[in-house]
Amino acid sequence: MGSTVILFLAVFAASAVEAVEALTIVLAVGVVRGWRSTLIGVGTASLVLAAVVAALGPALKHIPISSLRLVVGALLLAFGLQWLRKAILRASGYLSQRDEAVAFERERAEAGAAARDSAAAMDWYSFTVAFKGVLLEGLEVAFIVVTFGSTQGHLGLAVVAAAAAAVVVVVVGVIVRGPLQRVPENALKYGVGVLLTSFGIFWGAEGAGVDWPGGDAAVLVVIGFVLAGSLGLTWLLRRRRVALQLSAGRA
Amino acid sequence: MSKLRAFGCFWWDFVVGDDWQVAAGVLVALAATKLLTSEGVNAWWLLPVGVVIVLAASLRRATRA
Numbered sequence: 001m002g003s004t005v006i007l008f009l010a011v012f013a014a015s016a017v018e019a020v021e022a023l024t025i026v027l028a029v030g031v032v033r034g035w036r037s038t039l040i041g042v043g044t045a046s047l048v049l050a051a052v053v054a055a056l057g058p059a060l061k062h063i064p065i066s067s068l069r070l071v072v073g074a075l076l077l078a079f080g081l082q083w084l085r086k087a088i089l090r091a092s093g094y095l096s097q098r099d100e101a102v103a104f105e106r107e108r109a110e111a112g113a114a115a116r117d118s119a120a121a122m123d124w125y126s127f128t129v130a131f132k133g134v135l136l137e138g139l140e141v142a143f144i145v146v147t148f149g150s151t152q153g154h155l156g157l158a159v160v161a162a163a164a165a166a167v168v169v170v171v172v173g174v175i176v177r178g179p180l181q182r183v184p185e186n187a188l189k190y191g192v193g194v195l196l197t198s199f200g201i202f203w204g205a206e207g208a209g210v211d212w213p214g215g216d217a218a219v220l221v222v223i224g225f226v227l228a229g230s231l232g233l234t235w236l237l238r239r240r241r242v243a244l245q246l247s248a249g250r251a
Numbered sequence: 252m253s254k255l256r257a258f259g260c261f262w263w264d265f266v267v268g269d270d271w272q273v274a275a276g277v278l279v280a281l282a283a284t285k286l287l288t289s290e291g292v293n294a295w296w297l298l299p300v301g302v303v304i305v306l307a308a309s310l311r312r313a314t315r316a
Contacts, residue, residue, distance in 0.1 A: 070281070070285075074278065074281055075266065077281075078277055079266060079268075081277070081305070081306055082269070082273070085268075085269075085306060085309055088306075088310060089313060089314070197306075200302075204298060205295060205298045208284040209284075210284060210288055210293060210294060210295045213295060218295075225303075226299070226302070233306065240314070
């Protein structure tokens with residue numbers, strides 16, 4: 001029960017973050033160049049993503065669970081550590097925080113500057129940018145849905161969590177009529193990085209033959225350990241950065 | 252050929268990302284865990300500790316650069 005709730009929350013949060021980024025791209029292109037071709041691009045990318053999940057999800061059921069957990073654990077670790085590494089660098093000030101308003105303005109300027117063929121029925125620039133934006137952001141979600149869903153045996157629940165997050169983000173985006181700047185995107189990414197890494201450790205170790213003390217409940221301890229380690233590293237990096245700035249100021 | 256290369260680069264970037272040593276460290280930690288469990292040692296502690304060390308080393312490289 002507990003791990004099912006965590007699965008839902010992890011997939012929901014990851015999907016929400018990626019949906020916010022995709023929405024920024026789609027809004028910028030749609031507002032500047034029109035909605036028809038943009039929405040066709042969004043729809044086509046959504047179909048491709050649905051096909052990826054529909055093809056990979058059931059196919060993974062045929063792999064023995066220990067091998068599946070080892071492979072999924074390794075992939076989730078490599079993937080989750082990328083998120084976590086970037087989130088820690090952002091939180092400690094070594095990388096700039098992602099700002100949806102800035103991203104929106106950049107996309108809007110590019111869309112406005114791109115050439116337009118007024119005779120063509122389809123605006124291929126809008127289609128391509130929207131398609132690529134949704135597909136690339138969505139591939140990460142599809143990966144998380146397939147790995148979490150198939151390893152836990154709850155692919156349907158993972159799909160529902162991802163779809164619910166996308167619907168919530170789109171509805172809020174339509175109401176706000178702009179990029180979602182108030183979503184605590186960087187904090188969400190930090191949390192998702194911790195969850196992906198923790199589940200990667202849990203399933204990877206199980207796949208390698210480990211018998212976790214306390215069974216499935218051990219995943220909560222792993223999450224706590226990864227969170228504590230990440231916060232500790234963030235604190236150390238922040239301290240070092242401040243010390244470097246102070247010594248640079250004195251010089 | 253360039254399209255094939257671009258396709259490979261995309262997936263490399265998608266899974267491995269900016270620091271290939273993170274992915275290599277994860278594989279080493281998993282292999283060591285598998286080796287120990289096959290010898291009868293329930294090495295549940297190895298992967299969590301290994302992952303934090305791999306992450307710390309990667310952050311150190313990134314902030315030095």
